[in-house]
Amino acid sequence: MTAAPTVYVCTTCKCAGAPDSDPRPGACLAAAAEHAAAGTEVTVRRLRCLANCNRGPSAAMRCNGSWTYVFGGLDPANARDLIEGARLLAGAADGILPWRGRPDILKRGLIARVPPIGFEGMDE
Numbered sequence: 001m002t003a004a005p006t007v008y009v010c011t012t013c014k015c016a017g018a019p020d021s022d023p024r025p026g027a028c029l030a031a032a033a034e035h036a037a038a039g040t041e042v043t044v045r046r047l048r049c050l051a052n053c054n055r056g057p058s059a060a061m062r063c064n065g066s067w068t069y070v071f072g073g074l075d076p077a078n079a080r081d082l083i084e085g086a087r088l089l090a091g092a093a094d095g096i097l098p099w100r101g102r103p104d105i106l107k108r109g110l111i112a113r114v115p116p117i118g119f120e121g122m123d124e
């Protein structure tokens, strides 16, 4: 099974507290992420809403067997960070995005992480 790192970008996000604009900041982030992913093993998928609207622009990332990470407060300048993070996650044997080496926006902007299917819990 390949890692298949995938970044999901919400195209309908606007910046928190900002009026509507066209194109939406989320759509700009998606386009920038697609550009940043060109020539890499990372796939970028557009979607509408990650239920993080009040803290957008939002994106998520996952790989086969990994935890899923949701981020907020992003902007198009963070596109390369998203791709770099997805590649870091793809190389993580435990499926957990390493803190060390993680782009700063993927530390500050972390909203949630969700365990993979088949996860059976952790020792306390």
Ligand code: FES
Pocket (backbone or CB within 6 Å): 010, 011, 012, 013, 014, 026, 048, 049, 050, 051, 052, 053, 056, 057, 058
């Ligand atoms: S509109 Fe982007 S998370 Fe809801």
